[in-house]
Amino acid sequence: MSLKANILMSKNATSYAITRNKKTKKQLLSNEFYLNLSENCEHFKTQRGYVTCPLHSEEENFPIAFSLLVYKDIEMVERLLRLIYRPQNYYCVHVDKKAEPGFLSAISAISQCFQNVFIAPERVDVQWGTFSVLEPEFVCMKELWRYKKWKYFINLTGQEFPLKTNWELVQILKAYRGANDIEGTVKR
Known part of the structure; x- marks a missing residue:
């Protein structure tokens, strides 16, 4: 049995994965x-693998609006947009006022490749735990x-990835029949 097989069979798979990931840059x-x-833009959408037509008539007839609050890590933000992007939906990207100019330029350039993706016209300096978290929304x-x-x-936010596909979101939201699903806490 090979060394890799021994490691995997001996329940040291986690250790092996950690070591392997450290070696891979x-x-x-x-x-x-x-x-x-x-x-x-066409090359960008093709190379990055964007969905360019509705995948199902149910999705096409049930457009969703998204707000994305972002401030760093263009690769993660682009990956998020690519995963949730559908041509029938609408996307408002709020770039925090603290974001680096290069990040803003990159996300602006990406948004210009889509008719339904735009940068919020007003940028807010978001401070977690204050009202400024809601302002971009x-x-x-x-x-x-x-x-x-x-x-x-x-x-x-730019660090959240939905656990449901667009089609699954449509099914869930249709079941709500106009109701909302908002979680909150109250200090007593």
């Missing part, structure tokens, strides 16, 4: 990479209101 994609790639809601077709609004 992944080079992160830079702001400049996205600026250059998005110069040709209001900015995006105001902008998204111009697109009357969407049925529900979903807010995400």
